[in-house]
Amino acid sequence: MTEMNKQWLLKSRPVGEPTLDNWEYVETPVPTPGEGEMLLKTIYMSLDPYMRGRMNESKSYAASAEIGQPMSGTGVSVVVSSNNPKFKEGDYVVSHTLWQSHSVSNGQGVMKVDPSNAPISTGVGILGMPGLTAYVGLLDIGQPKEGETVVVSAASGAVGSIVGQIAKIKGCRVIGVAGSEDKCRYVVDELGMDECLNYKDDDFEAQLEKACPNGVDVYFENVGGRVFDAVFPLMNDFARIPLCGRIANYNMTGDPDGPNKLPAFMGTMLVKRIMLRGFISFDHYDRFPDVVRDLGNWIRTGEVKYKEDIVQGIENAPEAFLGLLKGKNFGKLLVQVSEDPTRD
Amino acid sequence: MTEMNKQWLLKSRPVGEPTLDNWEYVETPVPTPGEGEMLLKTIYMSLDPYMRGRMNESKSYAASAEIGQPMSGTGVSVVVSSNNPKFKEGDYVVSHTLWQSHSVSNGQGVMKVDPSNAPISTGVGILGMPGLTAYVGLLDIGQPKEGETVVVSAASGAVGSIVGQIAKIKGCRVIGVAGSEDKCRYVVDELGMDECLNYKDDDFEAQLEKACPNGVDVYFENVGGRVFDAVFPLMNDFARIPLCGRIANYNMTGDPDGPNKLPAFMGTMLVKRIMLRGFISFDHYDRFPDVVRDLGNWIRTGEVKYKEDIVQGIENAPEAFLGLLKGKNFGKLLVQVSEDPTRD
Numbered sequence: 001m002t003e004m005n006k007q008w009l010l011k012s013r014p015v016g017e018p019t020l021d022n023w024e025y026v027e028t029p030v031p032t033p034g035e036g037e038m039l040l041k042t043i044y045m046s047l048d049p050y051m052r053g054r055m056n057e058s059k060s061y062a063a064s065a066e067i068g069q070p071m072s073g074t075g076v077s078v079v080v081s082s083n084n085p086k087f088k089e090g091d092y093v094v095s096h097t098l099w100q101s102h103s104v105s106n107g108q109g110v111m112k113v114d115p116s117n118a119p120i121s122t123g124v125g126i127l128g129m130p131g132l133t134a135y136v137g138l139l140d141i142g143q144p145k146e147g148e149t150v151v152v153s154a155a156s157g158a159v160g161s162i163v164g165q166i167a168k169i170k171g172c173r174v175i176g177v178a179g180s181e182d183k184c185r186y187v188v189d190e191l192g193m194d195e196c197l198n199y200k201d202d203d204f205e206a207q208l209e210k211a212c213p214n215g216v217d218v219y220f221e222n223v224g225g226r227v228f229d230a231v232f233p234l235m236n237d238f239a240r241i242p243l244c245g246r247i248a249n250y251n252m253t254g255d256p257d258g259p260n261k262l263p264a265f266m267g268t269m270l271v272k273r274i275m276l277r278g279f280i281s282f283d284h285y286d287r288f289p290d291v292v293r294d295l296g297n298w299i300r301t302g303e304v305k306y307k308e309d310i311v312q313g314i315e316n317a318p319e320a321f322l323g324l325l326k327g328k329n330f331g332k333l334l335v336q337v338s339e340d341p342t343r344d
Numbered sequence: 345m346t347e348m349n350k351q352w353l354l355k356s357r358p359v360g361e362p363t364l365d366n367w368e369y370v371e372t373p374v375p376t377p378g379e380g381e382m383l384l385k386t387i388y389m390s391l392d393p394y395m396r397g398r399m400n401e402s403k404s405y406a407a408s409a410e411i412g413q414p415m416s417g418t419g420v421s422v423v424v425s426s427n428n429p430k431f432k433e434g435d436y437v438v439s440h441t442l443w444q445s446h447s448v449s450n451g452q453g454v455m456k457v458d459p460s461n462a463p464i465s466t467g468v469g470i471l472g473m474p475g476l477t478a479y480v481g482l483l484d485i486g487q488p489k490e491g492e493t494v495v496v497s498a499a500s501g502a503v504g505s506i507v508g509q510i511a512k513i514k515g516c517r518v519i520g521v522a523g524s525e526d527k528c529r530y531v532v533d534e535l536g537m538d539e540c541l542n543y544k545d546d547d548f549e550a551q552l553e554k555a556c557p558n559g560v561d562v563y564f565e566n567v568g569g570r571v572f573d574a575v576f577p578l579m580n581d582f583a584r585i586p587l588c589g590r591i592a593n594y595n596m597t598g599d600p601d602g603p604n605k606l607p608a609f610m611g612t613m614l615v616k617r618i619m620l621r622g623f624i625s626f627d628h629y630d631r632f633p634d635v636v637r638d639l640g641n642w643i644r645t646g647e648v649k650y651k652e653d654i655v656q657g658i659e660n661a662p663e664a665f666l667g668l669l670k671g672k673n674f675g676k677l678l679v680q681v682s683e684d685p686t687r688d
Binding site: 221224243244245262263265266269270271272273274275276277278279280283 | 588606
């Protein structure tokens with residue numbers, strides 16, 4: 001039986017919450033690489049919240065996925081065959097693979113992954129974009145100082161788990177926020193954050209205020225919604241808000257009436273001299289060597305831990321993605337598309 | 345007739361727009377300075393938008409004015425008599441004089457003003473807090489680069505006029521926004537900004553879009569309201585918003601339903617990687633020497649001009665202040681409380 005390229009195409013654009021009907025599964029012939037190109041076979045496909053934005057037609061920070069085309073996405077692949085002198089058969093790489101089992105690349109924007117450094121799956125996780133996002137957002141934008149209080153939302157997730165652990169290394173008091181008791185236990189017991197609160201608790205706001213007796217100096221914002229509304233009033237003078245996502249708001253249509261309307265928000269930003277800065281990891285590729293060096297070291301010394309939530313089979317990608325938007329994953333969400341020869 | 349201390353006391357806290365009833369005029373004996381203290385006679389009293397915040401009980405960035413006490417405020421005074429070795433009779437100083445004709449000071453936070461450097465009234469204007477606000481907000485926070493587009497609201501005002509002129513010196517395209525044709529003409533003809541738009545025009549939003557064909561890189565935010573709503577959608581990727589005031593919103597009670605609700609706002613902040621930072625000039629006193637040097641030079645070379653709107657007599661302070669909140673002043677608003685011996 002000839003091997004086929006398993007693909008998930010975007011079939012329609014969601015209004016509000018996506019459903020399984022928004023994608024279509026197809027199998028097409030495996031493409032043939034041309035001159036200077038190589039054929040990649042996806043091993044791990046990364047599922048990330050930003051992909052929700054790609055499903056919209058409206059302007060986001062990257063081009064929308066096109067109807068009838070494979071969904072955007074990066075993955076860790078093995079080079080099956082190469083006409084590109086920079087890559088050879090058997091190399092492991094991270095690239096823009098899309099939601100499919102095979103892809104052809106001319107090598108542009110492709111990064112090699114060294115399996116002797118760390119498990120190759122980390123190339124789309126702690127040593128990839130989530131690691132870069134955490135590192136740049138916390139250190140370059142948040143600039144936490146020893147003794148300050150840092151609040152991290154989605155604290156057991158791909159980005160938040162790294163943010164919280166780096167903040168601990170920098171000597172901060174770190175309060176994680178997550179969506180279940182299990183996740184909170186993991187955040188405190190395994191990742192070493194000082195406390196972790198469940199934002200689904202009725203008295204979450206009161207718990208948060210109690211957990212931050214000295215206010216909040218850095219809020220790493222990647223969820224929005226109720227967590228933002230609870231943290232914002234606790235911000236100290238000269239606080240910083242690195243803003244890399246608003247997952248709770250991604251499926252919103254229209255303008256909801258939250259407690260934080262813009263004029264009141266801006267008043268607080270001024271009075272407390274708060275700095276808010278939106279950022280996207282791909283603007284900060286120059287920091288990748290630092291990420292790989294520092295996070296690589298911290299993984300080896302055990303100061304930083306990571307957790308992966310690996311879903312088997314590309315067939316299950318859409319369902320796993322819908323779960324991600326609802327916080328069902330526990331750890332960095334990956335889809336195993338083909339066997340990982342480096343793993344026992 | 346014994347000279348009396350003319351004072352404006354805060355009588356009641358306004359709900360929404362202040363009225364003349366919120367203040368009470370009294371005359372009390374001129375105070376006597378104690379050991380280490382000096383008696384100051386106010387020449388120019390500064391009226392500034394931030395004073396609206398001091399009238400509220402709610403937390404602002406400075407303590408509220410107390411009911412029954414003189415309103416907060418800074419002014420340029422002459423030293424009438426001094427028991428403080430650092431100051432002598434006849435010195436001109438800037439200090440926290442409050443809304444009154446005489447004050448006693450122990451010298452803390454008092455800055456001398458050199459009448460040979462520039463007119464002493466500039467001590468509460470272009471060489472004082474408004475100059476510092478413009479300088480720090482534009483240069484340190486806005487960081488404009490040559491060729492970028494800068495939009496300045498309240499462009500004929502104390503702060504905006506300086507922001508726009510510094511931005512021109514730095515090689516930017518500068519679009520001013522003001523509230524009358526007269527002000528706009530002054531902003532373009534006298535201050536040299538590239539264009540100036542009247543935000544009261546029906547088609548202001550369309551005019552602004554046309555005036556910014558390359559988008560907006562720095563928006564110096566000190567008015568809020570309709571101007572902010574028009575500028576924000578034009579912001580470029582990596583734009584900066586120094587935030588030093590929201591005069592259009594100061595009298596708001598409750599949360600108005602503007603077109604920019606918070607979730608949509610945050611989405612744009614993220615997608616465009618915008619930086620918003622609230623700041624208050626008094627956190628940046630360390631930059632005062634640079635302000636006095638650079639703005640002093642630019643005034644002497646004629647590269648920077650300033651305009652004062654001087655109201656005669658402390659009796660008229662409340663009415664002038666109400667006019668300031670409505671944009672009735674044209675230039676830096678001062679109240680002349682007593683004769684200026686340095687002026688012809």
